Amino acid sequence: MPNKTTAKARKASVKQRVQNESDAKINNEQKVEKVVDDTEDTDQSLLHTMSFNCECDNKSCTEIIQMSTDEYENVHRKPNNFVVVPSHVKLDIEKIVVKFSNFLIVEKFAVKD
Numbered sequence: 001m002p003n004k005t006t007a008k009a010r011k012a013s014v015k016q017r018v019q020n021e022s023d024a025k026i027n028n029e030q031k032v033e034k035v036v037d038d039t040e041d042t043d044q045s046l047l048h049t050m051s052f053n054c055e056c057d058n059k060s061c062t063e064i065i066q067m068s069t070d071e072y073e074n075v076h077r078k079p080n081n082f083v084v085v086p087s088h089v090k091l092d093i094e095k096i097v098v099k100f101s102n103f104l105i106v107e108k109f110a111v112k113d
């Protein structure tokens with residue numbers, strides 16, 4: 001019998017992709033916290049430029065985005081916002097909020113259980 005691709009199976013995979021993005025984001029947030037902690041006593045703390053991992057749905061993505069910790073914290077004030085390289089935006093699970101030359105800020109659609 002051929003395998004039916006059920007709606008349920010498709011939803012699970014979207015969920016997995018969103019989970020991948022969340023994992024990438026947690027990773028980046030931990031990086032920022034570390035840098036902010038390390039530089040707390042210095043004057044240039046918030047203008048630090050860092051390399052962030054692209055937060056797309058591909059778990060093995062290795063693209064790097066350069067932005068300041070300040071910019072990054074701005075993006076992530078909204079829990080559904082993620083940063084991705086322009087070629088990695090997935091319009092079926094997210095929409096573009098702001099475009100920059102080297103990265104995009106996207107907003108993830110809500111995933112219902």
Ligand SMILES: [Zn+2]
Pocket residue numbers: 054055056057058061062063084085088
């Ligand atoms: Zn990516």
